[in-house]
Amino acid sequence: MxxxxxxxxxxxxxxxxxxxxxxxxxxxxxxxxxxxxxxxxxxxxxxxxxxxxxxxxxxxxxxxxxxxxxxxxxxxxxxxxxxxxxxxxxxxxxxxxxxxxxxxxxxxxxxxxxxxxxxxxxxxxxDEIQINDLLIDLNKKRVFLEDHQIEFTKIESEIFFMFIDNLNKVISREDIVNQTSLKDDTKNRTIDMHVSNIRFKINDDSKEARYIKSVWGIGYKFCDNN
CATH class of the missing domain: 3.40.50.2300 (Response regulator)
Incomplete structure (x- = not known):
């Protein structure tokens, strides 16, 4: 990368x-x-x-x-x-x-x-990887866009690094709930809201996604091969 x-x-x-x-x-x-x-x-x-x-x-x-x-x-x-x-x-x-x-x-x-x-x-x-314009510090759980650190909430950070740990793999909404602090909150709208916030902060566009692609009926996939 x-x-x-x-x-x-x-x-x-x-x-x-x-x-x-x-x-x-x-x-x-x-x-x-x-x-x-x-x-x-x-x-x-x-x-x-x-x-x-x-x-x-x-x-x-x-x-x-x-x-x-x-x-x-x-x-x-x-x-x-x-x-x-x-x-x-x-x-x-x-x-x-x-x-x-x-x-x-x-x-x-x-x-x-x-x-x-x-x-x-x-x-x-x-412990640093570069994906397009994003510099990701895996050890300190920090993300930089053009050298400006992105301020994620706790849940957003958990979801983002879950994506990074599973690059180019489809992650279900159920996986996101089970592996983050969302716990019992299984509402799709809640998950989609957090993912939408992440997209905004990393300068991604859901209609022409560079990073986070929606997989209909399942969840999301974070891609590093744009």
């Missing part, structure tokens, strides 16, 4: 082309920026679509470490530093800021791909 969209911030044009073309060969989509302010503007608007950032430190008009901090303020996204600064002081500072990896130039593009694969695997093996 994780996407493979890379934000590459690098002002060396030749290296831009080399890296972006190489990543495409390994099925990564790569958006490239030379100017840090333009990259920051793009990330502010579309941060939810990126899975990882490759960041050069020697950028015009803004130091790479300053840009690193601004990116992390917008979203806690994995960042690999790609730089000619190979001294130990910069490496330590990069890791102290929260860099997931630090590659000193020059390096083989294949090494970068392997580092990206390894970094994303660590994130994919965590």
């Amino acid at each position: 994780k996407n493979k969209n890379v934000l590459l911030i690098e002002d060396n044009i030749e290296l831009q082309e080399l890296i972006s073309n190489f990543l495409k060969d390994y099925n990564y989509s790569c958006s490239v920026y030379s100017q840090p302010l333009e990259a920051l503007e793009e990330f502010e608007a579309n941060h939810f679509k990126y899975s990882i950032v490759i960041l050069d430190l020697g950028l015009p008009r803004m130091d790479g470490f300053d840009l690193f901090k601004k990116l992390k303020e917008i979203k806690n996204i994995p960042i690999i530093i790609s730089t000619a600064r190979d001294d130990i002081g910069n490496k330590i500072y990069g890791f102290e800021l929260g860099a997931d990896d630090y590659l000193s130039k020059p390096y083989a593009p294949r090494e970068l791909v392997l580092r990206i694969d390894a970094t994303l695997k660590r994130y994919n093996d965590s």
Whole structure:
């Protein structure tokens, strides 16, 4: 469910082309920026679509470490530093800021791909999953839409995470009653009301559902393959 969209911030044009073309060969989509302010503007608007950032430190008009901090303020996204600064002081500072990896130039593009694969695997093996625009923290039972946390009621949260535990499977209204705090409330209208509230909060539309699809006569199915 994780996407493979890379934000590459690098002002060396030749290296831009080399890296972006190489990543495409390994099925990564790569958006490239030379100017840090333009990259920051793009990330502010579309941060939810990126899975990882490759960041050069020697950028015009803004130091790479300053840009690193601004990116992390917008979203806690994995960042690999790609730089000619190979001294130990910069490496330590990069890791102290929260860099997931630090590659000193020059390096083989294949090494970068392997580092990206390894970094994303660590994130994919965590308790967070991404379904379209939704970021779901399974451990803390939190849901984010474009990095804004959704405030569910207790019942809504129970129903939502029941859906997530049964992705692409049909869940009956009876199952919802038996496995949530609804308990003995078997009124279909009550269940439908809670599901309708969930749909509204995750920006779903019952008429053209992206996530929660009604299954006539039975219940619902939460889909992740739109």
